[in-house]
Amino acid sequence: MKKYIVLLMLTFIIASQVSQAQVKPFRFGLKIAPNVGWISPDSDGYERDGTVPGFSWGFISDFAITENYFVGTGFNINYINGKYSYPYMISEPLTDTTSVDYTGTMSSKTKLRFIDLPVTLKMKTNKFDQLLAYGQIGFSLGFNVKAKAEENFSYQVEGEYMSIEEERDISDDITLLRGSLVLGGGIEYYIDNSTSIIVGITYFNGFSNIMKGRNTVDPSLKEKASPHYIELTLGVIF
Numbered sequence: 001m002k003k004y005i006v007l008l009m010l011t012f013i014i015a016s017q018v019s020q021a022q023v024k025p026f027r028f029g030l031k032i033a034p035n036v037g038w039i040s041p042d043s044d045g046y047e048r049d050g051t052v053p054g055f056s057w058g059f060i061s062d063f064a065i066t067e068n069y070f071v072g073t074g075f076n077i078n079y080i081n082g083k084y085s086y087p088y089m090i091s092e093p094l095t096d097t098t099s100v101d102y103t104g105t106m107s108s109k110t111k112l113r114f115i116d117l118p119v120t121l122k123m124k125t126n127k128f129d130q131l132l133a134y135g136q137i138g139f140s141l142g143f144n145v146k147a148k149a150e151e152n153f154s155y156q157v158e159g160e161y162m163s164i165e166e167e168r169d170i171s172d173d174i175t176l177l178r179g180s181l182v183l184g185g186g187i188e189y190y191i192d193n194s195t196s197i198i199v200g201i202t203y204f205n206g207f208s209n210i211m212k213g214r215n216t217v218d219p220s221l222k223e224k225a226s227p228h229y230i231e232l233t234l235g236v237i238f
Contacts, residue, residue: 024194027062029237031074031198037229039082039110042209043221049107052081060198060235062122072122072136080112080227088153089216090164102162103217104155111149112174112210112227114142120182127190135185140204142178147171172212178227179208186233198235204228 033056040048058076065071088106091099120138149170154163186200206226215221 023064025064027237029060031060031235032057033231033233035229035231037080039084042224046086049083049085054079054081070122072120076116078114083109087217102155107152109150113146116140116142130190138182140180147174175210180204180206200233
């Protein structure tokens with residue numbers, strides 16, 4: 001009986017080693033990913049104002065832990081956009097010593113560019129013919145490299161509606177770092193023994209505030225908002 005147990009254990013160990021030997025320890029590839037993003041404000045009077053399409057591209061890599069578990073990481077350039085509105089006030093000079101204040105609503109279409117470094121735990125099924133499914137969960141750290149806003153300020157003057165449109169650089173108003181929770185899943189289709197095409201959907205849930213300014217109507221009110229987006233991942237990995 002002991003011989004059979006030992007033989008069974010040896011068989012299991014050998015099978016495990018063979019199985020793991022068939023998994024490449026490291027895989028590297030490229031991705032492109034159209035996305036839909038939005039900005040969720042967390043300050044009184046600030047409102048989300050719809051979604052805006054964006055885009056990302058970059059490099060992806062998988063480091064094998066076991067046959068079905070991997071550490072997924074990469075280097076991505078993300079164009080994340082969103083719209084929100086908030087109370088705003090401007091001052092227009094009347095003379096050298098006097099001015100008049102106008103209070104209204106500022107609508108901002110914000111365009112952000114980040115370099116993202118994601119780290120996720122990726123779980124893969126066994127292959128069915130040439131196909132497997134995967135799921136992943138982890139975090140992503142983003143570094144802001146550019147920020148612009150298309151702004152429309154609307155207000156009333158003696159019952160008449162007025163508006164001012166402007167596009168400006170808002171890099172000084174955006175924090176350097178952004179943190180996100182990453183949740184996703186998809187499929188890999190193997191076109192040969194080591195090369196596969198990836199199609200997936202990934203949700204990036206921003207959990208850190210990216211804004212540094214204060215409201216012009218109420219300077220005691222600190223601006224707070226976080227970006228979110230869902231991307232369609234299309235890639236190839238070797």
